Amino acid sequence: MTTMNFLEKDQKLSLDKLRNVLVRLEDTIIFALIERAQFKQNEIIYVQGAFPFDNEPDFNGSFLDYFLLETERIHAQVRRYTSPDEYPFNDNLPAPVLPALDFANHLIPNKINVNHHVKSMYLLNILPSLCAPGDDSNHGSSATRDVECLQALSKRIHYGKFIAEAKFQADPEKYTTLIKARDTTALMALLTNELVEERLLRRLRRKAEIYGQEYADESDVDEPAPVPSTSADGAATNGTNPSRKRRRSSTSDGTKRRIDLDMVVRLYKDFVIPLTKKVEVDYLLLRA
Numbered sequence: 001m002t003t004m005n006f007l008e009k010d011q012k013l014s015l016d017k018l019r020n021v022l023v024r025l026e027d028t029i030i031f032a033l034i035e036r037a038q039f040k041q042n043e044i045i046y047v048q049g050a051f052p053f054d055n056e057p058d059f060n061g062s063f064l065d066y067f068l069l070e071t072e073r074i075h076a077q078v079r080r081y082t083s084p085d086e087y088p089f090n091d092n093l094p095a096p097v098l099p100a101l102d103f104a105n106h107l108i109p110n111k112i113n114v115n116h117h118v119k120s121m122y123l124l125n126i127l128p129s130l131c132a133p134g135d136d137s138n139h140g141s142s143a144t145r146d147v148e149c150l151q152a153l154s155k156r157i158h159y160g161k162f163i164a165e166a167k168f169q170a171d172p173e174k175y176t177t178l179i180k181a182r183d184t185t186a187l188m189a190l191l192t193n194e195l196v197e198e199r200l201l202r203r204l205r206r207k208a209e210i211y212g213q214e215y216a217d218e219s220d221v222d223e224p225a226p227v228p229s230t231s232a233d234g235a236a237t238n239g240t241n242p243s244r245k246r247r248r249s250s251t252s253d254g255t256k257r258r259i260d261l262d263m264v265v266r267l268y269k270d271f272v273i274p275l276t277k278k279v280e281v282d283y284l285l286l287r288a
């Protein structure tokens, strides 16, 4: 699967390659969600000012805000946000300590950053259906996984800029007319490809099903040839271990799931795709 490489300066924007990036990011996002889902909601880490940070007396954000800021500070120093497909959640980050890289410049200058939407979508609409309610004290582990989820979602959604640029280049006349008319409804209709969305949602469900399956160790699986044995009260049994059987059939189809399939599909259908399309329209409006 070939994807875009922004360090190859003469590589042209290709919708197929950009879509391949989105396909790969589906894996990153599903795995990040699975990682977060192992912990409870731990709501306290999202409450502003709930934790005192003695090294930053003026800081009044949440535990997650602190974690995200410190993560982005170090990532900025190693030039993460100089890459055209990486967008930080914080402003005023330190300058890179490494020399600049020479990236291909596919986009027109823009300051589009929808990370405040990404964060509120994640906190309000994803977390409550991703994690069991309650507090299991895994605050650092939860925040670490939150940062990974947020970064992956942000990257995916901001790819909308490149996709919009590729679509514009493929049909500049049609797009220019709508952009000049500021017709956002028609722009949204023109950039929408329902078939691609339907295929994406089907693929996503299947991936979430496969990646979210609990691995059944050999010792969890019934032996093919039952060996006659004796139960604790001395009666002969047919050799199958009832406790093993219970573990295998913990859900209706015999597998355990680490993530709710409907939730993953809903996340994309209601939030990830619409927000990507919003980025596409916002970008196109600057394009005329």
Ligand SMILES: O=C(O)C(=O)C[C@]1(C(=O)O)C=C[C@@H](O)C=C1
Pocket (backbone or CB within 6 Å): 019, 022, 163, 191, 192, 193, 194, 196, 197, 200, 272, 273, 274, 276, 277, 280
């Ligand atoms: O693949 C595209 O053409 C995109 O614009 C991306 C995307 C998406 O977010 O996955 C958004 C709009 C289209 O309707 C299809 C898919």
